[in-house]
Structures are given as C-alpha cells and as structure tokens.
Amino acid sequence: MAEVRLDGLIKYYDDVLAVDDVNLTIKDGDFVALLGPSGCGKTTTLNLIAGLIDLSDGEIWIGDRDVTDLDPKDRDIAMVFQNYALYPTKTVYNNLAFPLQMRKTPKNAIDERVRKTAEMLSITHLLDRLPRELSGGQQQRVALGRALVRNPRAFLMDEPLSNLDAKLRVQMRAELKRFHQTLNATMIYVTHDQLEAMTMADNIAVMSDGRVQQYGPPEEIFYDPANLFVAGFIGSPAMNFLHGEISTENGVTSVKGDPGWVYPLTPANAQKASHCTSGRIIIGARPANLILSREEHPGMIPGSVYTVEPTGDTTFVHITIGDQIYVAITDPFFRAEPDDPIWVDLEDDRIHIFDEATEEVLREDGLNSQSIHGKKTLQPA
C-alpha cells in the first residue's frame, strides 16, 4: 500500500472544466471519500488517478513514484466501477483470474488467490457462472473480488454500492469498512451519499464544481464546515441559513434579519462576525440546534408553524420566518397546528457564521485554515 498524492490536477473536456486544481494527499492506509453532488468531477478525478484519461495539468504520485505519464497497467492500482464492468464472456472464476493472468502469475498461484478471494467474499459457489447469471449484489461482490485478488498499491472505487438496494447497501458498507481495516489498504472511494462517506471514511474530500471544498475527518466536515457549500451539503435535513445585516448598538452586536427580526450575537459569535467584510452574514444552524418556544422571549426570532412531521424518534417542524421555510428537530411529542405562532432560539455555541459575500466561514481568529483557494497541498488535520 502507498500514499497517493494529487498535485494541482486540472482536467478539461474540450471547454468543460471538470477538475479544477485538485490538491490532495491520501495517506498510506487511509480510507478517503470523494463526496459531492452529481457532475462535480468525482469520477473524472478517480479516472485521472487510474490513468484512464489524460490529465490537462498537474502531477500524480503513488508512493515515491511519479505516475503522471504511466499507463493504468503500470500504476499498480485496482478499481471497482459503478456498473461493475465484469467481463461478460468470462466466468466469475476467470473474471477474478484475469488481473493475475495479465501479470503473468503462475497458474497454481492464480488458483490459490482466486479461491482465497472467493472464500473471503463468500462467492465460491458462483465461480462457474457467467456475470449475467448473477444478482446485482453478487455482481458487486465479484467486482470487489477482482480488485481484492491482487495486492495493489491503492484501491479506487466509483460508487460501488449505488446500484444495490438499501438493505444490501448497509451490509456491504460495513463489510467494506472491515476489508479496509483488515487489509490496511489505501482506498479512494467516490460517492454522492454523505452517509456512506461519513460512516466509512477516515477523511472526506467534499467536492463541488471540480474543486475540493474541504478535506478532513468526518467530524470536522460536519461540525466545522469551511464554507456555505459544505455546510449545506452535509447533514440531513440540511442546515438552515438565516441571512442578515450586522449592527452594533450599545456594545451589543446583533443580526438584523430581512423580515424584521433581530438576533443578538454572543461575544464569541460577534467576534467572528467582526471579520465580515461585506456587513452581511449568514447564520448557519442545524435543525437540531434550533430551540422552539410557544411564548415570546426577548432575543428570539418570531415565526409560524408551517407543518409538523413526526418521524417516530424525533419530530421535524417546518417554520416560516419571513418568506423562508426552516426546519427544526424537536422532541417526538411536539405537536402544533399550521400557522401557530412560534419563537426560535439558536444554540449559540453550535451555530456557524458565514460571510454572505465570500460564502466562507468566519472564525474568531479571522483565519480560515481550511480555505482551499491557496495552492498548498492539504493535509488532513
């Protein structure tokens, strides 16, 4: 296994900028998820690492080798494709054996490796079948097996679970994590499912528009988002964003919201807001950090109930403030009628302050260590 380093990757498809200056270091033995919405360049990045498509600019290092100009076969990596890409004319056995045959492994060693891998994935009884005679979950295992049968320097996986049903997905997720832990493999895992990324990855690279927006451990991505995109993309239901203007009266800094509400900031949050250059900020508050009250209290934001969704464990309350709808998670027994008046308080030490102009997070020291727009290679914290 080896470290994988991406240095300023740029990829143009004709005039489409699919990957825009991606810098990442995936440490030896790390499980890194590339997470982002559809079309953000995840697959392209993975294919660049594999060498399947030509780079427009940048360098790729695997271990201590510069592989930028090497053929895929010489990069010593394994890959699992979203549609599995099993060889239709070969049996499961020969699908697994192919990577070894291409590397001129002796016949008896091939047999041993294939059977061992099949055993590990519980597909021994399928070895004589053709891919089209397998269920989706079985095909997925064979695709995984074709990658695991060798001992590559890194595993690349492109949404390997997305074609499975929900239950199988949960099961395979746990299995994949086990594999990673037992093999100590370097894994780069593409997904647009944040739950997969959060549950499996040591580090997550959140991508959008061909750029890495933030790179760090799941907790950091969740609790300390670097910008508005990451904050809005991670978490379900999504984070609430309250736009407003900063104003200071009698030494107290408040946010004046658009439809006439005023929310006073704590000194720590006021310190963050003071780094704002535009005068307008966005408060980011996760649904769980909204506190609802039936009575008016000073410093709370007035709104009205839009609808109430009991889910069993918790209840989602949709609230209208001005012309926006926000979501709060409350205790399971909260009940209210539509249009009931309601007041919203925020957990002040859990909210995030963003500059409305730059959409970057504002921190107390004014430094955004996660800002991506520099050239440096990011190391996970």
Added chain:
Amino acid sequence: MASNATSVEERRERARRRKPKRQIRMSDVLAWFTLILLLLFSLVPMAWMLSTSLKTQFAALQLPPEWIPSNITFEHYIRLLSPGSEVGQEFLRYFWNSIFVSTMTTLAAVAIAVPAGYAFSKFRFPGRQGFFIAVLIRNMFPAIVFLIPLFIMMRTFGLIDTHLALIITYLTFGLPLAIWLLKGFYDNIPTELEYAARIDGASRFQAFIRIIMPLSTPGIIATAIYAFIIAWNEYVYALTFLSSRNLLTLPVGLQRFFDEFVTNWPGLMAASFVMSIPVVIIFLVLQRFFIQALTEGAVKS
C-alpha cells in the same frame, strides 16, 4: 371482488390453469399473408432452378413444364464438377476465382472495419465526424456511378485484369456499412470494460483483443457475411475489369455459359444452383449471429 363462495385455493387453481388469451387479430393475418407472399417470391425461383437442373435437356423444354421431373438426372452436375471435362474445368476455375476474390474481400473488410469501427466509436480525433459522414455518403450513390472513375484509377495503377482490382472495388462497396455496423456494436459496449481490463494489467491493444473483440463477434460475423455476399454476386465490375478467361468469377462465367450453350437450360440452372450453395451454407451456419447483429448492434446512433 372474489365471492366468498369460492375458496382461495380454488381461485388459485383456476388462475393457474388459465391460458393467456390468444386472439387472432387482423394485423396478424396481414402479417402472415405478407410473409407467405415474400416466402413464395423467394422460394419459387429457387425451386424452379433446382427442378430444371435435374431434368434432361429435352424435358426442360417441355410444355406444360413438370414441377417434379419424372426422370431425375444428375448429368449436369457431374459434368460441371468433374475436372476431367472441358466444361467442368472451366466451371471449377470460375468457382475457385470467386471463392478467392470473395474470401480475400471478406478478410480485408474485417481487418479494416473492426479497428475502424472501434476508432470511430471510442476515439476522439480531428475530423472524426467528417470521416464518418464521408464513409456513409459513399453508400448514397449507386455502385455503377463509380465504374468509370474506378476503371481509370485501376488502369493508372496497372491493375486492370487482376483480382486485386476487384477486391479493392468490393471493399469500397462493403466497408461503409461494415464500419457503421461495427461502430454501433462498439457504441453499445461500455467503455468501463476497456477501462477495467487496462487497470487489470492489459495494454490498450490487449484490452481490445481479449475483452472487447470477443463481445463484438456477432458484428464481425455479420460484417464478414455481408462482404462475402457482395463480392460473390457482383457482376458489372467483374465483367469490366477482367478480360482474361482464366481470371473470370462465377457471375461473369455463368454469363458465358449462357452465351455459348444457349439451349442448355438445365446446365445453366445446375451451375446457378452450385453457385448459390456457398452463400446458403454460410448463411445457415451463421444466421444466428447475423440476426443478433442487425437487431442489437445497429439499434443506437
């Protein structure tokens, strides 16, 4: 709603026995009618040819004609196929020439169309679209239009009265459709298969030979049949480009039979029948692939 009187078991049993209703519709009848007409249209001449070829010269000219000859004779076949007789020698030479030209055309067509179809499907290169359209436009003109230009070209290259001239000409007929057909095939093969093979340690060429090509076998076979039949049946160019008697192909050769043995209808029919045998055999053996190719490969684009 199910009545309470019948139990679930009874209803299940009834449901199991129920046959899907087969209604004969007007459109079915029309379809059958058309198919039968087409069948007659193609089979009757064949049957007539076979029947005549088994008659004596005298019986062949009888009126009204007999469908099933009362005296079946194989004399014409024997004469045609025995290398000893003068006619047999000539016929076998034409037959061999046809086999040679058609086989060479087929091999060359496959060797060119397979990589070309793949390139048009998966590679991006300058002029890709333009080339492809140019290839297809060739098919919009009737073959005869190119007779004089090709003749002049062949003369310039000193190829008149050679088999090579015919092979090249037949390639220009067969390749456009062959390339188009195979491109359709390769379009339908996911790029990820090639990617997977390359990651698994194959070079681009190995990935093509070991993974992609086997998947396009039906397309390759269809291409081969198509090229073979074009070359096997072609008449006008063979007549124009060849003058030496010992180089002639069967269609032109049969024409000579026609001229020289005007009255020998059974002989001519026997020769025609023998001529159709290779194509029929090839088609019967490989038709499965051919049909698969036409329905599967060309769906897209």
